[in-house]
Amino acid sequence: MEYVIDYINSHFTEYIEELKDYIRIPSISTLEANKNDMQRCAEFICSKLKDAGMTRTEIFQTKGHPIVYGEWIGEPGKPTVLIYGHYDVQPVDPLNLWNTPPFEPVIKDGKIWARGSSDNKGQNFVHIKSAEAFFKTTGSLPVNVKFVIEGEEEIGSESLSTFISENKELLKCDAVLVSDTSLYEPGVPTITYGLRGLLYMEVEVTAANRDLHSGTYGGAVANPINELAKIISKLHDKNGKVTVPGFYDEIQKLTKVEKENFKRLKFSDKKLSKDLGVKELQGENGFTTLERMWTRPTLDCNGIKGGFIEDGAKTVLPSKASAKISMRLVPNQDAVKVAKSFEKHIRSLSPKGISVEVKMHHYGLPVVTPLDSKAIVAAAKAGTKSFGKKTVYTRDGGSIPIVVEFMQKLKAPAVLLGLGLDSDDIHSPNEHFWIENFEKGILTSAYFLEEFSKV
Amino acid sequence: MEYVIDYINSHFTEYIEELKDYIRIPSISTLEANKNDMQRCAEFICSKLKDAGMTRTEIFQTKGHPIVYGEWIGEPGKPTVLIYGHYDVQPVDPLNLWNTPPFEPVIKDGKIWARGSSDNKGQNFVHIKSAEAFFKTTGSLPVNVKFVIEGEEEIGSESLSTFISENKELLKCDAVLVSDTSLYEPGVPTITYGLRGLLYMEVEVTAANRDLHSGTYGGAVANPINELAKIISKLHDKNGKVTVPGFYDEIQKLTKVEKENFKRLKFSDKKLSKDLGVKELQGENGFTTLERMWTRPTLDCNGIKGGFIEDGAKTVLPSKASAKISMRLVPNQDAVKVAKSFEKHIRSLSPKGISVEVKMHHYGLPVVTPLDSKAIVAAAKAGTKSFGKKTVYTRDGGSIPIVVEFMQKLKAPAVLLGLGLDSDDIHSPNEHFWIENFEKGILTSAYFLEEFSKV
Numbered sequence: 001m002e003y004v005i006d007y008i009n010s011h012f013t014e015y016i017e018e019l020k021d022y023i024r025i026p027s028i029s030t031l032e033a034n035k036n037d038m039q040r041c042a043e044f045i046c047s048k049l050k051d052a053g054m055t056r057t058e059i060f061q062t063k064g065h066p067i068v069y070g071e072w073i074g075e076p077g078k079p080t081v082l083i084y085g086h087y088d089v090q091p092v093d094p095l096n097l098w099n100t101p102p103f104e105p106v107i108k109d110g111k112i113w114a115r116g117s118s119d120n121k122g123q124n125f126v127h128i129k130s131a132e133a134f135f136k137t138t139g140s141l142p143v144n145v146k147f148v149i150e151g152e153e154e155i156g157s158e159s160l161s162t163f164i165s166e167n168k169e170l171l172k173c174d175a176v177l178v179s180d181t182s183l184y185e186p187g188v189p190t191i192t193y194g195l196r197g198l199l200y201m202e203v204e205v206t207a208a209n210r211d212l213h214s215g216t217y218g219g220a221v222a223n224p225i226n227e228l229a230k231i232i233s234k235l236h237d238k239n240g241k242v243t244v245p246g247f248y249d250e251i252q253k254l255t256k257v258e259k260e261n262f263k264r265l266k267f268s269d270k271k272l273s274k275d276l277g278v279k280e281l282q283g284e285n286g287f288t289t290l291e292r293m294w295t296r297p298t299l300d301c302n303g304i305k306g307g308f309i310e311d312g313a314k315t316v317l318p319s320k321a322s323a324k325i326s327m328r329l330v331p332n333q334d335a336v337k338v339a340k341s342f343e344k345h346i347r348s349l350s351p352k353g354i355s356v357e358v359k360m361h362h363y364g365l366p367v368v369t370p371l372d373s374k375a376i377v378a379a380a381k382a383g384t385k386s387f388g389k390k391t392v393y394t395r396d397g398g399s400i401p402i403v404v405e406f407m408q409k410l411k412a413p414a415v416l417l418g419l420g421l422d423s424d425d426i427h428s429p430n431e432h433f434w435i436e437n438f439e440k441g442i443l444t445s446a447y448f449l450e451e452f453s454k455v
Numbered sequence: 456m457e458y459v460i461d462y463i464n465s466h467f468t469e470y471i472e473e474l475k476d477y478i479r480i481p482s483i484s485t486l487e488a489n490k491n492d493m494q495r496c497a498e499f500i501c502s503k504l505k506d507a508g509m510t511r512t513e514i515f516q517t518k519g520h521p522i523v524y525g526e527w528i529g530e531p532g533k534p535t536v537l538i539y540g541h542y543d544v545q546p547v548d549p550l551n552l553w554n555t556p557p558f559e560p561v562i563k564d565g566k567i568w569a570r571g572s573s574d575n576k577g578q579n580f581v582h583i584k585s586a587e588a589f590f591k592t593t594g595s596l597p598v599n600v601k602f603v604i605e606g607e608e609e610i611g612s613e614s615l616s617t618f619i620s621e622n623k624e625l626l627k628c629d630a631v632l633v634s635d636t637s638l639y640e641p642g643v644p645t646i647t648y649g650l651r652g653l654l655y656m657e658v659e660v661t662a663a664n665r666d667l668h669s670g671t672y673g674g675a676v677a678n679p680i681n682e683l684a685k686i687i688s689k690l691h692d693k694n695g696k697v698t699v700p701g702f703y704d705e706i707q708k709l710t711k712v713e714k715e716n717f718k719r720l721k722f723s724d725k726k727l728s729k730d731l732g733v734k735e736l737q738g739e740n741g742f743t744t745l746e747r748m749w750t751r752p753t754l755d756c757n758g759i760k761g762g763f764i765e766d767g768a769k770t771v772l773p774s775k776a777s778a779k780i781s782m783r784l785v786p787n788q789d790a791v792k793v794a795k796s797f798e799k800h801i802r803s804l805s806p807k808g809i810s811v812e813v814k815m816h817h818y819g820l821p822v823v824t825p826l827d828s829k830a831i832v833a834a835a836k837a838g839t840k841s842f843g844k845k846t847v848y849t850r851d852g853g854s855i856p857i858v859v860e861f862m863q864k865l866k867a868p869a870v871l872l873g874l875g876l877d878s879d880d881i882h883s884p885n886e887h888f889w890i891e892n893f894e895k896g897i898l899t900s901a902y903f904l905e906e907f908s909k910v
Binding site: 090212226233236282296298300312316318352355398399430 | 548610637651662663666667670671673676678734735738739752753758759761763768769771776778806809816854877881883
């Protein structure tokens with residue numbers, strides 16, 4: 001093990017350069033314009049898996065973006081870990097708010113600044129490098145390893161979902177290891193045992209059959225923006241609760257232990273307010289901020305558009321307005337049931353003068369993993385060793401719907417070994433990843449492979 | 456007079472070609488990219504005024520777009536009419552909904568299809584051609600004529616406002632003639648004696664100081680789109696009344712005669728619903744549709760923007776959302792007072808977790824002209840002669856704020872001799888102008904010059 005650690009430490013500068021090359025590929029999965037970059041990125045990461053000693057590597061083409069697979073299964077008696085990551089990234093708009101170009105990684109202040117640095121290229125690359133370190137020093141790995149790195153995480157992982165269903169034997173494993181969450185605090189190794197699910201909807205309101213002059217017609221015909229605003233305003237009640245019927249019906253209550261665990265984390269509302277630059281936090285009444293972010297379902301508009309949106313003034317009474325509205329779900333909400341109830345609710349809130357179209361983009365179920373599962377125990381030990389601090393257990397408000405699929409279809413527990421920080425500005429301008437977490441991440445991954453071989 | 460009419464009839468084909476050239480210049484005043492086109496359009500129309508016999512023509516440069524002036528004041532004993540129009544046009548978005556390119560005029564189905572064909576190039580060009588017809592046939596005009604054709608009507612007429620204030624002597628006149636409204640019905644000559652005013656505001660809501668991941672933070676911090684929607688939803692009460700305090704305080708009540716006049720127009724709600732493709736009209740309770748459109752103040756969102764507005768899905772909890780909100784005003788609402796009350800109202804509706812910026816784009820006061828003013832009487836006779844039907848009197852929901860300025864600063868009544876149709880789709884894709892109205896408009900203008908010389 002010492003050789004492995006030494007190898008990692010002496011090759012770290014090269015790892016950084018390789019990560020930069022990985023990041024430079026603008027693999028934005030949601031934009032048609034970046035389709036070729038997706039293929040290029042898949043090829044890049046596939047070649048890295050080969051370099052890391054994987055005896056089988058393959059790029060699986062899909063209806064969407066390619067899935068990259070790599071495996072080393074040279075220890076039949078030992079457990080198998082499936083390491084999942086995604087090479088796709090979020091769009092970069094608004095571009096004008098970036099301090100440096102999003103796809104030209106820059107090292108500054110101990111961080112690497114670029115889109116995808118933290119979410120998720122930096123975090124999945126650590127596992128490739130730890131495997132490589134074992135392979136280069138010992139010629140083998142302590143456990144069997146299967147890598148699955150997909151290109152559609154940011155748009156719903158549709159192809160991977162099918163791929164898992166169709167390749168259960170190929171992907172068979174004892175645990176799924178995912179680094180796509182955050183450390184609770186800098187320097188504190190963290191295992192996340194729960195994730196919220198996601199339901200992403202879009203609502204389009206149409207009033208008149210064409211854009212109208214707001215003077216000539218204003219006051220006599222429904223305005224789709226005003227009507228959409230009214231609908232949105234009714235999606236929460238005065239206590240901050242979502243008004244979609246049945247929304248809270250099937251929610252698991254938090255256990256006492258969980259509540260106490262959260263209290264011990266000493267979360268500071270004041271610090272978060274200050275960080276976000278708001279006078280006060282707000283949300284569902286009757287819950288702490290951690291509970292709101294990690295364990296309570298929410299509804300947020302992610303985008304809204306209607307009428308004239310350039311600079312200047314245009315006196316138009318538009319024909320259409322639309323909003324992207326997503327809900328974060330928690331166990332045991334049923335996304336499909338919620339989607340149906342949401343659509344019905346939206347229709348019930350719509351007056352006669354407009355027509356409404358409701359569509360679903362995608363959804364992912366929420367997940368909570370037992371804290372005593374073997375892979376979580378191994379990961380906790382690995383984290384404590386590499387970071388030199390006791391591993392803590394948290395939940396996360398984000399969604400990795402594919403984690404649920406892995407768990408359900410492969411019947412394996414998932415271990416969320418986050419290496420990012422909430423302050424990494426993932427999905428926002430100026431995303432970054434701490435070099436320290438990249439380094440500790442590779443070490444943690446190496447320790448995990450070692451520890452997991454012992455359980 | 457017969458020679459003049461004959462001249463117009465025999466030159467009509469050329470007039471159409473000239474109008475097409477006028478329309479081809481993409482003079483969109485609100486877009487920086489079209490700045491050169493604005494100058495080009497001013498030069499074009501100035502040369503047409505020269506051709507029409509104006510003895511003085513001049514392009515006045517301003518802080519914004521140029522103002523074109525032309526005059527023929529060869530009849531000192533006769534009244535002077537100031538003819539106002541605007542050569543600027545609205546933006547063309549959404550471009551994909553146009554059947555033919557917006558700045559390539561096409562004649563089809565008895566209409567000329569292009570941005571600016573009806574609003575306002577076609578309508579101001581008629582007066583230049585009627586003057587030309589007099590000049591070419593008789594060497595003079597029956598009354599003194601001053602043309603003012605500006606390039607900022609669609610963005611608030613700021614430069615012309617200053618220009619009028621600074622050139623009261625130059626612009627001195629007995630009446631202001633404006634063709635920038637509609638015929639009540641095809642074939643029915645119409646004088647509009649009232650216009651609504653406009654107050655154009657923009658509201659920007661900021662929550663967190665940066666875009667956030669909606670999973671990580673959703674539920675704990677204000678969402679600016681949801682908050683903006685809540686604010687907008689509170690701008691009308693359940694009776695469709697605007698909730699801005701004091702909004703209705705100073706409104707002139709409609710007279711019985713006006714109400715009866717409107718009844719005689721036999722306006723059909725059903726026909727309008729069908730035309731606009733809506734199941735039902737909606738608006739302020741207790742008023743007819745004509746009253747709502749012509750005589751009642753309104754509040755409409757003209758644009759809204761926030762978060763991710765491209766195709767696809769992005770799970771962002773945005774930092775900002777903004778809406779362009781305009782109000783149509785009626786006598787005697789005070790735009791500045793309403794703007795202040797609006798801003799205060801918006802702030803009172805905003806929760807602590809967000810900050811709000813309210814700015815005013817521009818405003819224009821509402822106007823009502825006495826029906827017995829000489830120019831209106833002359834215009835009514837002219838309309839009846841050229842269209843062969845009795846002229847009707849209407850009001851209009853649109854705003855030509857500059858008309859109020861002419862009235863107030865030059866102490867002259869305004870005559871709104873509309874030649875468009877409400878179905879012309881001004882400000883929308885597929886704007887068009889009836890060839891028949893262009894032709895009858897030139898004749899009406901010629902008859903007006905003749906009739907006005909007799910009063």
